[in-house]
Structure formats: structure tokens, C-alpha cells
Amino acid sequence: MSTLIKNGQIVTENEILKSDILIEDGKLIDIYDSNQDASQLTELSSSDCQGQSSRGSSAHSRKAEVIDATGLLIFPGLIDCHVHFREPGMEEVEDMTSGSQSALHGGVTTVCDMPNNSPAINTIRALDEKIERKKHALLDRVRPQADEWRDASRFDSLRGASLEESFSKVDIRFFFGASKPEHIEELKKVDTEKICGVKLYMGNSTGNQKAEEGIEEQVFKVCSERNITLVCHCEDEQTIQKNKSENTNSEIAAHSEIRSVEAAVKSTKYAIELGKKYGTKLHIAHVSTSDELELIKLAKDSGQTVTCEVAPHHLFLNTDDYETLGTLAKMNPPIRTKDHCEKLWEGVVDGTVDCISSDHAPHTLESKNTKDPLSAPSGVPGTETILPLLLSCIEGGGATEPAKRLGKGMPKLKPEDIVRLMHTNPNKIFGLGKGCLAPGNPVNLCLVNPNEEYSMGVANLHSKCGWTPYEGWNVQGKVVKVIVG
Numbered sequence: 320m321s322t323l324i325k326n327g328q329i330v331t332e333n334e335i336l337k338s339d340i341l342i343e344d345g346k347l348i349d350i351y352d353s354n355q356d357a358s359q360l361t362e363l364s365s366s367d368c369q370g371q372s373s374r375g376s377s378a379h380s381r382k383a384e385v386i387d388a389t390g391l392l393i394f395p396g397l398i399d400c401h402v403h404f405r406e407p408g409m410e411e412v413e414d415m416t417s418g419s420q421s422a423l424h425g426g427v428t429t430v431c432d433m434p435n436n437s438p439a440i441n442t443i444r445a446l447d448e449k450i451e452r453k454k455h456a457l458l459d460r461v462r463p464q465a466d467e468w469r470d471a472s473r474f475d476s477l478r479g480a481s482l483e484e485s486f487s488k489v490d491i492r493f494f495f496g497a498s499k500p501e502h503i504e505e506l507k508k509v510d511t512e513k514i515c516g517v518k519l520y521m522g523n524s525t526g527n528q529k530a531e532e533g534i535e536e537q538v539f540k541v542c543s544e545r546n547i548t549l550v551c552h553c554e555d556e557q558t559i560q561k562n563k564s565e566n567t568n569s570e571i572a573a574h575s576e577i578r579s580v581e582a583a584v585k586s587t588k589y590a591i592e593l594g595k596k597y598g599t600k601l602h603i604a605h606v607s608t609s610d611e612l613e614l615i616k617l618a619k620d621s622g623q624t625v626t627c628e629v630a631p632h633h634l635f636l637n638t639d640d641y642e643t644l645g646t647l648a649k650m651n652p653p654i655r656t657k658d659h660c661e662k663l664w665e666g667v668v669d670g671t672v673d674c675i676s677s678d679h680a681p682h683t684l685e686s687k688n689t690k691d692p693l694s695a696p697s698g699v700p701g702t703e704t705i706l707p708l709l710l711s712c713i714e715g716g717g718a719t720e721p722a723k724r725l726g727k728g729m730p731k732l733k734p735e736d737i738v739r740l741m742h743t744n745p746n747k748i749f750g751l752g753k754g755c756l757a758p759g760n761p762v763n764l765c766l767v768n769p770n771e772e773y774s775m776g777v778a779n780l781h782s783k784c785g786w787t788p789y790e791g792w793n794v795q796g797k798v799v800k801v802i803v804g
């Protein structure tokens with residue numbers, strides 16, 4: 320089966336190339352310059368991945384299904400390097416099946432799933448069982464036959480693509496956790512091929528996976544020895560507990576004061592120190608403050624291997640949103656004041672921020688509706704909404720809600736930046752081995768209409784949790800098709 324995608328614009332981390340793509344049996348066979356007649360092409364470059372999509376030469380006169388991609392951007396299948404798909408343990412909120420559907424509709428074809436499940440993934444046995452579940456989730460439990468919760472018409476956005484086929488190929492990678500001495504022994508033995516990294520909770524969050532006293536250093540040491548990327552959730556538990564004991568405000572806004580800027584900064588500083596001490600490949604998860612970004616920049620400038628990610632909710636939501644969103648804006652680390660959002664955005668554009676990841680952490684609406692807002696669970700869904708939020712902020716974008724929130728003077732993103740933030744960098748940092756859009760690689764791409772404006776909302780989203788903090792936001796940029804070979 321051959322498919323020819325005509326007149327699309329391939330986005331790499333460095334440039335946008337107007338090209339035709341020939342796909343055969345799940346493989347990307349050739350890329351042609353759309354401006355030339357395919358039969359007269361000469362070879363432009365070999366199939367390297369150094370930020371350039373190479374274009375091939377040989378004329379293909381075979382019969383192919385033609386997709387007219389005029390006006391569409393073609394991204395490599397995106398990587399969301401921080402999700403919580405809640406399986407095993409909280410499948411009523413999300414499972415690998417619904418989470419993967421949600422990802423796919425957002426142009427995300429690879430996700431890195433966190434270990435704070437129930438049971439937590441901090442033993443080899445739990446990891447193996449989770450890997451086994453993945454096969455089941457993607458091959459056996461194919462929705463949308465479960466039309467009691469999702470109407471098949473919602474899959475229109477992937478029209479033409481065989482949903483089942485692409486869906487079964489969403490690549491879910493797993494993080495390993497460690498919080499107790501016995502987990503260190505498991506970490507020393509775990510097959511590193513089966514994991515994309517280790518997650519360390521420096522403070523408690525969903526699942527209470529905070530590392531016990533003294534365990535943190537051991538995790539840094541073993542990860543360094545085994546050359547594993549270590550992802551740290553940085554919030555200092557002592558500071559949080561102290562703030563909590565002094566807090567008298569029962570409103571949701573107190574969440575950002577209890578889990579303060581100071582708590583995040585103190586913990587990130589400590590993680591960077593440990594990373595330096597042991598030479599660990601350190602990745603700071605969901606950076607929420609400009610102060611942390613400063614520390615990370617300094618460490619990077621000094622030559623230390625430190626990378627970081629920022630979640631969209633720390634860019635586009637701020638403490639003013641508690642008033643309308645209430646507990647739907649409750650996550651860890653919490654939303655901050657607008658000045659932090661602006662500085663984080665500058666870091667996204669100038670390259671200090673390595674990745675954008677969703678920290679997709681769904682909870683049911685019911686559980687969010689607690690009497691005491693401060694006891695509501697923390698976390699928001701987001702793997703499906705990253706791309707439209709970012710595309711709304713590219714050069715030439717219309718009057719979208721995300722662009723409005725950034726404000727007029729803020730630097731604009733280029734489509735190429737999205738490839739850097741959601742493909743090249745996470746691929747490198749977590750050693751995922753994903754190929755770029757080049758001949759010979761398995762096809763893994765998404766077609767996006769960058770000009771389509773629409774109102775984002777739960778009616779068009781696929782997470783099982785059934786809500787989004789961005790309900791009703793006017794955005795620009797829609798995934799129209801995903802092809803995974």
C-alpha cells in the first residue's frame with residue numbers, strides 16, 4: 320500500500336521544506352521537492368538526521384493513494400515526555416487505551432509514562448507487568464467500539480487514517496521509580512532497555528512517592544553509574560510542611576503559597592548540586608518558576624548535564640485563574656504569578672527550556688469537587704492540548720486565547736521550535752531512538768492545519784476524565800491526520 324502526501328510543508332528543527340512524501344508499507348520511502356517534477360529530481364542529500372529532512376530522487380510511478388496536504392504542516396510524530404496514564408490503579412480516570420487516544424489526537428505518538436501507579440513501578444516485577452498491560456491496552460482493547468463513552472464521529476479528526484492501526488502503535492515508554500532502600504537494589508538490576516529514565520520525587524505528590532531520607536543521593540549515584548536519565552520532581556517537602564502549618568487560608572489560591580516558589584527553588588538547587596556531585600544526567604520536571612530556570616541556565620553554562628521541561632499550564636495559566644477554575648487549576652507544582660509565566664516563555668523561545676511536556680495528570684471532576692479545595696487531588700489533563708496551545712503562539716497566529724495571555728511584547732514561537740521541544744530534545748534526553756522524517760525510517764508523522772481556528776473543549780477531547788482547564792479557549796492549529804507505520 321502506497322501513500323503520496325503532496326504539497327505539504329515538512330517541519331524540522333531548523334527549517335520548513337515544501338515537499339511530497341511517499342510512504343509504502345509503513346515506511347517513508349522518499350521525500351521530493353514539491354516544486355520539481357518528481358521524475359526529474361536529482362538526489363539532494365543522504366538520509367542523515369541532522370535537522371534536515373533529506374530528499375530523495377528516484378521516480379515513483381507506482382499507484383498511490385494521494386493526500387493533498389496543501390497548506391498543512393507535517394510534523395514528526397510528537398513526543399510528550401511526561402504523562403500519567405493512571406494504569407494500573409486509577410483506570411476509572413484514564414488508562415493506557417484512553418490516554419493513547421488522547422495523545423494521538425494531539426499529534427503525540429510517543430509518551431513517557433510516570434511510575435506513581437498503584438502498585439508503583441519501583442520493582443522489576445511491577446515494570447514487567449506494566450509492559451504486559453501495554454500490549455493489551457493497545458492491541459486488544461480498541462475503542463471506539465465502547466460507544467457508551469465515546470462517539471465514533473469524534474475520530475473524524477483522523478479521517479482516512481486507520482485509527483486502529485495508528486492507535487496500536489502509540490509508543491508508551493516507562494519511567495522507573497525509587498523511594499525506599501529496596502528499590503535501589505531493583506534499580507541496580509533493572510534492564511535499562513525497558514525504561515526511559517528514573518523518576519525521583521523530592522516532595523510528595525499524587526501517589527506519595529517521595530523518596531525516604533538518604534535515598535535521593537543513592538538514586539543520583541546509581542543513575543550516574545548506569546547512565547540513566549534522572550527526572551526530578553522538585554518541591555522541598557520541609558518547606559511545604561512548614562508553610563502548611565502556618566497557613567490559615569482555606570481557599571484554593573493558598574495552594575500556590577503552601578507549595579511556594581521557595582519550595583521549588585530550594586529543591587531544584589539541591590537536585591542540581593546532587594547532579595553535579597555524582598555526574599548524573601539530570602532532567603528537572605515541570606519547571607514552574609523563573610528562579611529555577613535561572614539556576615538551570617547557570618548549571619548548563621557551567622557545563623553540567625542538566626535539562627528541563629515546562630508544562631503548558633505553567634505558561635498559559637497563572638494564579639488569577641484560581642478565581643474561575645478553582646480546583647481545576649490545582650496541580651503540583653502549582654500555577655504561579657504571571658511574571659513567572661513570561662520568563663518561562665522566554666526560556667522556551669530562547670532554548671533554555673529543552674522540552675514542553677504536558678504532565679498529563681487527569682482526575683475525575685467528582686474528585687476535584689471537594690468541600691475543602693486544598694484537599695482536592697492535584698493534576699490536570701493535557702497531552703492532547705499542547706500542540707494547539709503552542710501553534711496558537713506562532714508567528715502570524717490570530718487573536719487566540721494563548722497568544723493573548725502571553726501578551727503583545729512576548730517573542731513568538733516558530734513551528735521549528737515545536738519540533739525541537741517535542742521531538743529532537745526529548746528523543747535525545749530519554750534515548751528514545753525515534754527517527755526523523757527521512758527515507759528509510761518508519762513513518763511517524765502528523766499533518767496539522769496551522770490556520771484552523773476553533774474553540775477547544777471537552778466535546779472534542781478524548782481523555783477519559785472529561786474536562787480541561789482550557790475549556791472554551793479559542794485556539795489555532797488542528798491535527799488533521801496522524802500516520803504511524
Ligand SMILES: [Zn+2]
Nearest residue numbers: 401433678680
Ligand atoms: Zn507528573
